Amino acid sequence: MKMTLSNGRIAIIGAGPSGLAACKSALEAGLEPVLFEQSGHLGGQWNQGAPHSGVWKAMHTNTSAINTRFSDFPHTPGLPLFPNNQDILAYLERYAAHFNLLPHLRRHTRINKVARGPKGQFIVWSVDGQGAQRAELFQYVIVASGRYNKPRYAQLPGLPEFEGMVLHSFHYRRSADFAGQRVLVVGNSISGLEIASELAQRADVTVLSSCRKPRYILRKTLNGRPSDCVAFTRAAAYTGQALPPAQAAEGLKQLILRTCGNPADFGAPRPQEDVRAAGISMNDQYLDLVQQGRIQPYGAVAHFTASGVVFQDGSQANIDAVILATGFDLNLPFLSDDIRETIQAGPDHIDLHHHTFHPCLPNLAFIGLFPQAGPYFPVVELQARWIAACWSGARALPSREQMEAGLAEFRAFRQVRYETSLHEMATRLAANVGVVPSLERYPELAQELLFGPLTPAQFRLEGPHAQPGSLADYRECLRQIGCTAPAPPTEEQIAHLQILAEALPHEKALQDLARELQAEPVL
Known part of the structure; x- marks a missing residue:
């Protein structure tokens, strides 16, 4: 050749x-x-x-x-x-x-x-x-x-002897393929929760959901806004720099508990106290479907039989199909x-x-x-x-x-x-490229740039290959999630900003914004 x-x-x-x-x-x-x-x-x-x-x-x-x-x-x-x-x-x-x-x-x-x-x-x-x-x-x-x-197939005891259908979530295509069946979904990653929830919409499907490690579950929206616009912000990145990891993680957990509740409150397994060890997943319907009895939650699988599954707590169930939402290599x-x-x-x-x-x-x-x-x-x-x-x-x-x-x-x-x-990756890479939007340059948007979404539109405001229409684009993104006008700071935002300003004294913009917000009316 x-x-x-x-x-x-x-x-x-x-x-x-x-x-x-x-x-x-x-x-x-x-x-x-x-x-x-x-x-x-x-x-x-x-x-x-x-x-x-x-x-x-x-x-x-x-x-x-x-x-x-x-x-x-x-x-x-x-x-x-x-x-x-x-x-x-x-x-x-x-x-x-x-x-x-x-x-x-x-x-x-x-x-x-x-x-x-x-x-x-x-x-x-x-x-x-x-x-x-x-x-x-x-x-x-x-x-x-x-x-x-590349689907990762969990090595679960007895699975080769199970006589029903077995597939990875990667190969799942539609709920109709499981009509009239009892289906076990193994794994509580996003795809596992999504598939279990979609199957549970069918009255003719019985859904069992198994997880080895219970996670905290975010909904797609928090307080009326997309959760990726609330949880992943520049302030969150600063928090990771300013606070010990355990303290920063506890703040995220408290946000989830305030807005979404603990899975155990809905009848799902209770996650570990440390959110870093437990992990986070996302779904809008899963917890409600568990609470309604449409999804039956279980812990880890112990082993399979020819016609069913035995869980580590000793409970068992007959099933027709297994969907492995067990990740990717x-x-x-x-x-x-x-x-x-x-x-x-x-x-x-x-x-x-x-x-x-x-x-x-x-x-x-x-x-x-x-x-x-x-x-x-x-x-x-x-x-x-x-x-x-x-x-x-x-x-x-x-x-x-x-x-x-x-x-x-x-x-x-x-x-x-x-x-x-x-927020960790976007803020770090934006600094590498030289496109972090300046809080000083956009004082009227400083609060949104800090506590608002890390939408890509903001990374064309300044620096290499900045675009003249990016400011209007960024404002339109804010409008789409309900930020139609600058909102007065909340007490929580002011307190959070004060912690960041004290912990990161080299960030002058944080100091200036902290003083400015403290002088404004509080919601």
């Missing part, structure tokens, strides 16, 4: 949201991308029906529209606050067309291998839909192949063994500086391949912008020492936590 030097300087693997944002950011920075997609259509997971998509037809987003978008491309007017998966695919199609990404897209092209080449470059082996193989040399490679496409089969060993690729994590770069592979970057609480769209776009800025020379690539420190920080992080959060 003859090797060619590609005209495109950047190979981008995957045409889902991460890959599309990477392609657009590369073009914006004056670079030349080639976007590889194994299927015949862009969209990644949102391309419902593709072999690599676990999205089912009736699925809606659990993140709000203002956070499930990119910074400089609003949704069409009239979109529901929580769109369905077809809405998001249509949005990605419009995004690709608007920014002229399609000429850079190679459909039906699977990446077989990525390995180191000469002079810090990479050799990319691919095969197209006709089986033609190709090897190309690229200066840079971005891996944007998705985090949730990180899936990077195309990376050479050398690269996989360098980045310590495992089933859950890869060792990277800010989940993006590795000091030994500065021309290789990764987007969206980390577990996160909260919407991914804002974060993957910021990753894409940061990578493009570094490789184009607009921003300095982190030094080897900085990346080594980032690796050490991440290794310490993963000893105590599994996933990061939207």
Whole structure:
């Protein structure tokens, strides 16, 4: 096979949201991308029906529209606050067309291998839909192949002997397939709660829900606003810096208890007191359906029999089907063994500086391949912008020492936590790109920028590639969630801000805003 030097300087693997944002950011920075997609259509997971998509037809987003978008491309007017998966695919199609990404897209092209080449470059082996193989040399490679496409099958005792249907949540498509059955859903991640709740809407389906570790459950809306606009804010990021981890986590738990209640209040298993150990999931209907008796909650599975299940508390039930909502393994089969060993690729994590770069592979970057609480769209776009800025020379690539420190920080992080959060990642990456909106520059919006949503629109207000219409776009995002006019500060906000200002004296904007809010009327 003859090797060619590609005209495109950047190979981008995957045409889902991460890959599309990477392609657009590369073009914006004056670079030349080639976007590889194994299927015949862009969209990644949102391309419902593709072999690599676990999205089912009736699925809606659990993140709000203002956070499930990119910074400089609003949704069409009239979109529901929580769109369905077809809405998001249509949005990605419009995004690709608007920014002229399609000429850079190679459909039906699977990446077989990525390995180191000469002079810090990479050799990319691919095969197209006709089986033609190709090897190309690229200066840079971005891996944007998705985090949730390899189902993890829990090794549960007796499951091979169970005679009913067994499938992973990745392969769930519609509730009608389970008409008249008794169905056990194993796992209380978001997909597990969503599927159990959807099945429980049918009168002819009996739903059992099992979890090994009970979680706190957020609803999609808190106090009339999307929960991703309330829980994931710049103030939350500051809180993580200002307070000991246990104290910051307790504040989040109290928010959940005030607005959503403890699962035990509805008849579901009680989570551990420490929300960091328990974890958080999200669903609007699950707890109510448990309370109504439509979903029967259980603890961990002990073992299966030919016709049923025995739980660890000794209770048992006959069932017809099992749906395993047991998560996903990180899936990077195309990376050479050398690269996989360098980045310590495992089933859950890869060792990277800010989940993006590795000091030994500065021309290789990764987007969206980390577990996160909260919407991914804002974060993957910021990753894409940061990578493009570094490789184009607009921003300095982190030094080897900085990346080594980032690796050490991440290794310490993963000893105590599994996933990061939207506010942690967005604020960190926005600082890396140089697009954190200044509280001083927008005093009339300072309260919203601090306590309001981290919608991507705000990351075009200033800094590289700022957009003149971004302020109007940001205000429209606020309007969509009910922020039609600046609201007087609440006592809780003032107290919270005072704690942050005292703990972070170097943040002058916090000091100024704290003094300003204390002088205003209180709700």
